[in-house]
Amino acid sequence: MTKIGLEIHCQLTKLESKLFCNCKADYRDIPPNSNICPTCMGLPGALPILNKKAVEKATIISLALGCQIPKQISFFRKNYFYPDLPKGFQITQYNAYGKTSIGSDGAVQIEGKEIKIRRIQLEEDPGRLVYEGSSEKTQITLVDYNRAGTPLVEIVTEPDFENPRQVRIFLNILADLVENLDVSDPYLEGAMRVDGNISVEKANRVEIKNVGSFRDIEKALHFEITRQQSLVERNIPVVAETRHWDEARKITFSSRSKEEEQDYRYLPEADIPIIRLVQSKIDALKDQMPESVVAKKERYVKKYGITPQVGDVLSSDKFYSDLFEKAHTDTNAKEVANIITTDLMGFADTREKKIELKITPRHISDLADAVLNNQITRNSGKLALQEMVKTGKSFSEIAASLDLGNVNDKSSLEKIIDEVFEEEKKAVLEARQNPDTVNYIVGKVMRKTKGKADPGTTLEIIQKKLHSK
Numbered sequence: 361m362t363k364i365g366l367e368i369h370c371q372l373t374k375l376e377s378k379l380f381c382n383c384k385a386d387y388r389d390i391p392p393n394s395n396i397c398p399t400c401m402g403l404p405g406a407l408p409i410l411n412k413k414a415v416e417k418a419t420i421i422s423l424a425l426g427c428q429i430p431k432q433i434s435f436f437r438k439n440y441f442y443p444d445l446p447k448g449f450q451i452t453q454y455n456a457y458g459k460t461s462i463g464s465d466g467a468v469q470i471e472g473k474e475i476k477i478r479r480i481q482l483e484e485d486p487g488r489l490v491y492e493g494s495s496e497k498t499q500i501t502l503v504d505y506n507r508a509g510t511p512l513v514e515i516v517t518e519p520d521f522e523n524p525r526q527v528r529i530f531l532n533i534l535a536d537l538v539e540n541l542d543v544s545d546p547y548l549e550g551a552m553r554v555d556g557n558i559s560v561e562k563a564n565r566v567e568i569k570n571v572g573s574f575r576d577i578e579k580a581l582h583f584e585i586t587r588q589q590s591l592v593e594r595n596i597p598v599v600a601e602t603r604h605w606d607e608a609r610k611i612t613f614s615s616r617s618k619e620e621e622q623d624y625r626y627l628p629e630a631d632i633p634i635i636r637l638v639q640s641k642i643d644a645l646k647d648q649m650p651e652s653v654v655a656k657k658e659r660y661v662k663k664y665g666i667t668p669q670v671g672d673v674l675s676s677d678k679f680y681s682d683l684f685e686k687a688h689t690d691t692n693a694k695e696v697a698n699i700i701t702t703d704l705m706g707f708a709d710t711r712e713k714k715i716e717l718k719i720t721p722r723h724i725s726d727l728a729d730a731v732l733n734n735q736i737t738r739n740s741g742k743l744a745l746q747e748m749v750k751t752g753k754s755f756s757e758i759a760a761s762l763d764l765g766n767v768n769d770k771s772s773l774e775k776i777i778d779e780v781f782e783e784e785k786k787a788v789l790e791a792r793q794n795p796d797t798v799n800y801i802v803g804k805v806m807r808k809t810k811g812k813a814d815p816g817t818t819l820e821i822i823q824k825k826l827h828s829k
């Protein structure tokens with residue numbers, strides 16, 4: 361059986377400062393090596409001071425993933441030499457003398473299967489190496505320490521995944537979860553990075569390091585399964601090693617023999633005292649935690665009669681579920697949810713597009729009311745929404761300027777239908793013989809009314825006319 365385990369590095373992007381100093385946690389879009397200080401550069405004599413907020417955020421993640429929180433946490437030095445690590449060691453957590461990392465023994469359910477969380481640890485990110493040109497051929501490697509010391513949690517799962525699809529589902533749930541908890545923006549470049557370890561039956565375990573996107577980790581795992589299976593079939597041993605994912609060639613390649621834990625010479629970090637976690641403080645954090653994505657979906661379905669599919673889509677996107685919470689009333693919740701998930705999400709499916717939306721909760725609420733009161737059709741509603749997100753104008757302004765009023769009164773609708781019957785004699789004959797073709801006539805009426813006729817009423821009148829003669 362194929363066994364896959366994950367190590368996910370998730371930056372705590374919502375924090376102000378780095379894990380052990382006052383430099384900014386947000387290292388993006390600033391000149392190289394300008395967000396550094398003696399502490400994160402590891403200069404002699406500089407001492408780390410632990411960011412209290414980082415401990416709180418890591419605790420919240422651990423709680424949300426069903427982990428045990430220890431009575432006290434401590435930090436270790438993981439020693440290795442690499443240019444992106446100015447101190448020569450990374451300050452991280454390690455369960456050497458009892459469990460002292462921020463979380464352990466949690467679980468996440470995916471499609472009825474339990475994925476166990478072995479451990480969650482709080483640690484600092486290293487700097488970034490920047491290659492000029494491709495990493496294999498380059499003569500020059502630059503190093504930018506702006507990221508060094510940025511707080512992140514590493515989430516380690518048991519090898520409970522059986523296939524890459526389960527991995528993707530899990531990662532999506534995790535991304536929704538950290539976004540919903542307001543601890544990280546998982547869509548920022550580099551905010552969530554994944555290592556996967558994988559072994560097919562009769563093969564050694566191989567680790568795939570540092571894959572930057574969820575789509576790529578899925579591809580890398582698929583590639584590795586095929587590679588390992590073909591080696592096993594030919595009786596060639598699969599080497600236990602670390603491999604890297606080559607995005608351009610869509611293959612994994614061997615990078616170095618895998619370090620064992622003892623190679624890192626873990627030592628207790630004596631510059632940071634052992635931190636006691638008081639139960640009352642943990643309880644207070646628990647109370648402040650936002651409603652989980654799962655609970656939110658259940659509420660939408662139960663309280664408002666929203667379909668599970670729409671509830672799923674809406675609850676897992678924090679931006680849109682926040683908009684829903686502010687926009688809906690007791691009477692229009694279902695319609696608001698439909699407008700957001702079927703139309704609005706289509707207009708703005710990326711982070712950049714969401715930010716550009718000139719839309720307020722009031723817009724959506726007014727629009728939903730107009731559809732529910734039969735003032736406009738859903739079709740016209742879509743047009744109005746399109747205009748709203750571009751201009752930010754109110755619904756009433758847009759409805760007037762686009763002439764979106766519903767063709768509600770039956771006599772004028774009947775008149776239009778008569779005209780269509782006159783113009784489309786052949787189609788009318790056909791519809792009398794073959795009722796399936798009636799949609800053609802409905803379509804003609806819709807075109808004539810510019811989508812303002814109610815489809816139900818239109819069909820009703822057409823049917824009556826078809827069978828009365």
Ligand SMILES: [Zn+2]
Pocket residue numbers: 378381382383395396397398399400401509
């Ligand atoms: Zn610093």
